[in-house]
Amino acid sequence: MAIVGGGISGLATAYYLSKRGAPFTLIEKRAHLGGVIRTLNLQGCLVEAGPDSYISVKPWARDLINELGLGGEVIGSKDDERVTFIWKAGRLIPMPDGLQFMIPTEIGPMISTPLLGFGSKLQMAIEYFRKPPTEPLPDRSVAEFVRSHFGQEVVDYLAEPLLSGIYGGDPEHLSVNAVLPRMVELETKYGSLSKGTLDARQNAVRQPPDRTPLFSTLRNGLGSLVDSLLDSVAETIEGVRGEVEAIERAGDRYRLRVNDDWIEADHVVLACEAHAAARMLNAGSQPFDPELAGLLDSIPYSSSMTLALAFDGKDLASIPQGFGFLVPKRERQQLVACTFVGNKFPFRESGDLILVRCFLGGAGGEEVVALDDESALQVVLDELREKMDITAKPVFSAVSRWPRSMAQYTVGHQDRVRRIEEKLKQHSGLHLVGNAYYGIGIPDCVRMAKEVAGRVLRS
Numbered sequence: 001m002a003i004v005g006g007g008i009s010g011l012a013t014a015y016y017l018s019k020r021g022a023p024f025t026l027i028e029k030r031a032h033l034g035g036v037i038r039t040l041n042l043q044g045c046l047v048e049a050g051p052d053s054y055i056s057v058k059p060w061a062r063d064l065i066n067e068l069g070l071g072g073e074v075i076g077s078k079d080d081e082r083v084t085f086i087w088k089a090g091r092l093i094p095m096p097d098g099l100q101f102m103i104p105t106e107i108g109p110m111i112s113t114p115l116l117g118f119g120s121k122l123q124m125a126i127e128y129f130r131k132p133p134t135e136p137l138p139d140r141s142v143a144e145f146v147r148s149h150f151g152q153e154v155v156d157y158l159a160e161p162l163l164s165g166i167y168g169g170d171p172e173h174l175s176v177n178a179v180l181p182r183m184v185e186l187e188t189k190y191g192s193l194s195k196g197t198l199d200a201r202q203n204a205v206r207q208p209p210d211r212t213p214l215f216s217t218l219r220n221g222l223g224s225l226v227d228s229l230l231d232s233v234a235e236t237i238e239g240v241r242g243e244v245e246a247i248e249r250a251g252d253r254y255r256l257r258v259n260d261d262w263i264e265a266d267h268v269v270l271a272c273e274a275h276a277a278a279r280m281l282n283a284g285s286q287p288f289d290p291e292l293a294g295l296l297d298s299i300p301y302s303s304s305m306t307l308a309l310a311f312d313g314k315d316l317a318s319i320p321q322g323f324g325f326l327v328p329k330r331e332r333q334q335l336v337a338c339t340f341v342g343n344k345f346p347f348r349e350s351g352d353l354i355l356v357r358c359f360l361g362g363a364g365g366e367e368v369v370a371l372d373d374e375s376a377l378q379v380v381l382d383e384l385r386e387k388m389d390i391t392a393k394p395v396f397s398a399v400s401r402w403p404r405s406m407a408q409y410t411v412g413h414q415d416r417v418r419r420i421e422e423k424l425k426q427h428s429g430l431h432l433v434g435n436a437y438y439g440i441g442i443p444d445c446v447r448m449a450k451e452v453a454g455r456v457l458r459s
């Protein structure tokens, strides 16, 4: 058995195979395992170079963490400080209370927020009376969907910054069916998203209050999940550092070209990015499956960059009370989002140091990833000066680049994945897992890994 890619998808697949004693080879081209998960310890601060947490409501990451015996290490986001600001017209405006993603559920905060103008507020109120569609609607872009319910300003100042923060994606291209399936369900059943959300909330009132934090992570960072997964598979893993360049059939088995050598396997789990899988399926003079490769390559990816900056607290006036801010595309120079790390999670900062984490890039902003560290730092410092009045020099900074790492579920995504699954049926023993297919976040990657490991073991 061979697993290509040592990110969370590959490592979780390895874990579930290993639990049943199945031996496997894990091939990773980077010097470190974990893929985009990378925790750094810098001057006593815990810096997440990639993801910093997972959404608590999806159980699969939590279940894996508990199985690994790390349950006691889980910490939740400090939700009493959960305010997100949006940069608009030269100031940081808190997102109004009662918003569920971009759906209003409370009248007072919506009326008083300066984030949206009168026209949008009126459209939000009228939306409550919208009727369900008479026939199923085709897949649309998130922007089209949100625009039809709440108007363009809600696309610009809520949908776009929120989706840039989560997906590094552009709502004009992202598929509403793939990215916001629950909202499509509400639209189908109620017509109005506000009415549907309020109804669901009324039903939930009968349940005991849910005190689960919105986001969870590990006290010592997500890197400790990677370490623990590696420890747990130590007995069944053969690790190979190298890039899989090509995949071929060898009778009823497969062979993978790595480091000018060939590795044979009865099952191959491609746990790498879809574009990387496409390259190996389309390599050589007799490519293994150019059609499947073409389908995989048609899943776009965005590139991003994170910059963690630590400032001496004595040099800063104050940090707003909140998790951070988002910059809508309409107002964006380069900075997409900024997290006030110490307000979001405990145990991240050391002494007087104040940590902020900035995101650059995402869909349409890929060229920023090509900036050298110094230029990227200057870009961020200029914008922090403008947006937060920070003029101090950072005590340290850490730049991490994630080229073509975030899959984009654009309109037609589910259909594309269905065609990929159909094609895959022709190659028994070949499996795909990763953030390109059925969910972008860590919990979804773990869920898919468990399903793939189950399929491998059953056959």
Ligand SMILES: Cc1cc2nc3c(=O)[nH]c(=O)nc-3n(C[C@H](O)[C@H](O)[C@H](O)COP(=O)(O)OP(=O)(O)OC[C@H]3O[C@@H](n4cnc5c(N)ncnc54)[C@H](O)[C@@H]3O)c2cc1C
Residues within 6 Å of the ligand: 004, 005, 006, 007, 008, 009, 010, 027, 028, 029, 030, 034, 035, 036, 037, 049, 050, 051, 052, 053, 054, 055, 242, 243, 244, 245, 271, 272, 273, 276, 277, 280, 304, 306, 402, 405, 406, 433, 434, 435, 436, 440, 441, 442, 443, 445
């Ligand atoms: C900056 C950033 C922040 C994020 N924040 C969050 C967050 O807070 N919460 C959340 O839930 N999700 C977050 N995500 C999304 C989530 O982290 C990823 O979707 C998930 O970790 C992807 O895991 P993966 O194993 O599928 O892919 P990856 O982590 O990309 O791993 C794929 C691996 O395959 C290897 N590989 C590729 N080609 C080859 C080859 N030919 N041969 C050998 N190896 C190969 C790569 O080197 C890589 O290590 C974030 C993503 C990014 C980029």
